[in-house]
Amino acid sequence: MNAQRILAGLMQQAGSARRAGVDVQGLLDGLASRRAGKAPASSSGVDVGSALGGGALGLLLGSKRGRKLGGKALKYGAIAGVGALAWKAWQRSRPASGDGAHEGAPLDELRDEALERRSLALLQAMIMAARADGHVDERERALITEQIDAIGADDELHAWVERQLSAPLDALALARQADSPQAAREMYLASVAVIDDQNPMERAWLDQLASGLGLEATMKQALEREAGDAASEAP
Structure with missing residues (x-):
């Protein structure tokens, strides 16, 4: 599969859309119009064609709430810098004796198969x-x-995405995809970026x-703080 390519596109486009303050619902409607063969449109003033690819996936993940990227509820800045922000949260809350030797590498430092596995877990x-x-x-x-296909997903990843959209929601099974404490932090931070923590069902998830x-309360708070800070830095 080529999950790392998809995630890289998502991170790049999420950062750009966050800065632009894209209207999620307007873009979704524009994408639907394009899919139906009509002229693309977006109430945000952003060309729909330019948002196809990784960013479009990010937009669609939050589309059901019709929110704006860069808002405090949808913290897409956390996706754009998920590896660095998760590491920063650990640094801020680690014990004085912690040296990071057993924490695992951040997303940004991974290569080849390790990067593919982490990308798949985050997606x-x-x-x-x-x-x-x-x-x-x-x-x-x-x-x-x-x-996903527009970014360049191969057949295997396409089938995997479709399975994820239909599979039972199982937080424990998902958590088993984390191969290190750093991976666990990144997975939680990416999840925080997508959900609305004021929604009881999403907060429970x-x-x-x-x-x-296995995240302690202090680490959860640190990661959520990083996500909030990333949102507040948007123009």
């Missing part, structure tokens, strides 16, 4: 978080898979995931 975390309130409809599912990942 899975984001898709599951997007489904946590049960409101991803058939149109959104079709657009998500379409935009986060809490279940944190428990499965």
